Amino acid sequence: MPAPVLRAAILVVSTTASKDPSTDAAGPALQSVFETDGDGKWSVTATQIVSDDEEQIKTQILAWTDPKNKVDEQVNLIVTTGGTGFAISDITPEVVAALIEKPAPGLVHGMLAASLQVTPFSVMSRPVAGMRGRTILVTLPGSPKGAKENLQAIIKMLPHACVLAAGMDSRALHSGGVKKLEKEAGVSAAAHTHSHAHGHSHGHGHGHGHGHSHGHGHGHGLVRHETPSDTPSTSRLVSNDPSLGPTRRNRASPFPMISVDEALGRIEEFTPDHRRVEKPVDEELVGHVLAEDVYAAEDVPAFRASIVDGYAVVVPTTKDSQDTKEPSGTFSGIFPVVAVSHAEPGDEEAARVLSAGEIARITTGAPLPIGANAVVMVESTTLVSKTDDGTEEKEIEIRAANVHDGDNVREIGSDVRKGQIVMRKGDKITAVGGEVGLLISAGVQRVLVCRRPVVGVLSTGNEIVDHRTGLSDRLRLGQVRDTNRPTLLLAAKEWGFETVDLGVAEDQPGELEQHLRDALRRVDVVVTTGGVSMGELDLLKPTIERTLGGTIHFGRVSMKPGKPTTFATVTVKEAVTAAPEAPATERNVRPIFALPGNPASALVTFHLFVLPALHKMAGESTRGLSKVPVALSHDYVLDKERPEYHRAVVSVGAQDGVLRATSTGGQRSSKVGSMHTANALLCMPAGAAPLKAGAKVDALLMGSIRSGQ
Known part of the structure; x- marks a missing residue:
């Protein structure tokens, strides 16, 4: 394919897009036409967005067509999109017409004739075309579809116009006659005549959005008469035109046969990415994927808490350094119970300061009284005395060996520190993984997630x-x-x-x-x-x-x-x-x-x-679907031409743990029962000979694996 030699510029005329360029779809649509329909002859060197304002439109076109421009700043073609209708703000044709020095009514006719094959409402468009200096100017509709179709209708002829406008000798250019020009442009007068005579649109190859870059060809005005093959031809492939009736519909599909892997590749390429949405942290979050990292809003736990039921104590400690603590040895004796700390909000006794020689009864999850530094489990204690009314403990005897400072205590932030990442972007919220509980415990109230499509x-x-x-x-x-x-x-x-x-x-x-x-x-x-x-x-x-x-x-x-x-x-x-x-x-x-x-x-x-x-x-x-290797439990007949996705039941052997696949029976596509009980699709290759029992194939799991015998 020759290197691009013609420079094109795209001018988007839209007040809306000038405020938010992300709303412009017409510019990218035209860019794709130059890339996929331009036969490698074009380089789009500039794209600008202006408001529906006469001065802005005029200023940009004059800047691009200024004869004083350097060679690498000169453009051969300017296409505008937008402002060609009947609305009060639609002024593009008038502004461009005032700048044109030589009108080109043939280009206008070509666009209108092609568009009328698509919709009668094309008469509502007001295109103009012509030359200013050495540059061709063409106005196109504002809708991406209309702009694309109009440019596709004339793009094969535009290189000829542009090289003449740039100063090439017309005698040399036309020396081979019109047939040579048609061949170089990839068009055919006969094909145009044929398609116009029958009044249908697939001779023009508009494609109606079919302009993707998968090698489907981009010829205009070509009607295929040969037997279609599975290889894309040089013509643009389009669906049947229902208005033609059954006698003139395609007798075979104009769409090329592609492999499953290629189909999946195109789905991955053209399916839009996720959109982000903020949601509260609750059970409705299950199934969503996080769109950004999530940070803890607070320490977990937010206070020093007991991890057992027992007694908070003050353990004497000896420190060799700031980082190490010596074991305190046996902690024993009879101690007065001076407070009770329960895992209840607003428990005032938990705020009591505990002194050496005093203990406080404490429950799991309750905050440690101030001064306490360890908890001894209730199993290591004995009741010594009660209060006078017999309802409370008065003294407890403790006999515990090697009690350390910090024993049975959850320190502040020991689970999660405030500001720490608790979940990563891309993590999925499940109903069984505890993710909702983790977010709630870290004080997270709302998260940004990927919106699940409807x-x-x-x-x-x-x-x-x-x-x-x-x-x-x-x-x-x-x-x-x-x-x-x-x-x-x-x-x-x-x-x-x-x-x-x-x-x-x-x-x-x-x-x-x-x-x-x-x-x-x-x-x-x-x-x-x-x-x-x-x-x-x-x-x-x-x-x-x-x-x-x-x-x-x-x-x-x-x-x-x-x-x-x-x-x-x-x-x-x-x-x-x-x-x-x-x-x-x-x-x-x-x-x-x-x-x-x-x-x-x-x-x-x-x-x-x-x-x-x-x-x-x-x-x-x-x-x-998840893919796993399985062994065939019996012989399978293969399709000779196409790979088959065979409905089957995959089970795991109770004795050997081997995954085996058993067919659900007749696989005719109209047979509803072939999906009954199926939990997998077997990826069976095409082939003349059957696959024997025991052969390994991949299985795509649609459901849980069954237990075998």
């Missing part, structure tokens, strides 16, 4: 009957009861995540879109089942890609079951609580996992792909 589950399909209704009704021909949604909701809850039941969406583009938009407002992760294969009613991929402007990171995985599993992300704008002068919204990424509709496939792919994403968003360092 999971929504949506079933799709005209044939689906809600499991909560119609159970007493007989199913009509073609209907099936919804097993996936309750199963996945329960699986997510079992792993400690809050869930939202998103119901059932029929296979209608408008209804599916509305369900997904509603889901993206309510939950952090959307899980759907069904509608991801190659049928004419499989609408999830097109809806995510074309309607929601999402990015599909993979659409097929080489595995059994679960081949059509799809992972995508959609950027949504959310309202936030903020000061009046700060932005009222922020952009956040929502993962969408479109799982197959077959019950076994749905549950297998949930554990294999969704769970690691949930763990990442929850801040957990260990992600996905």
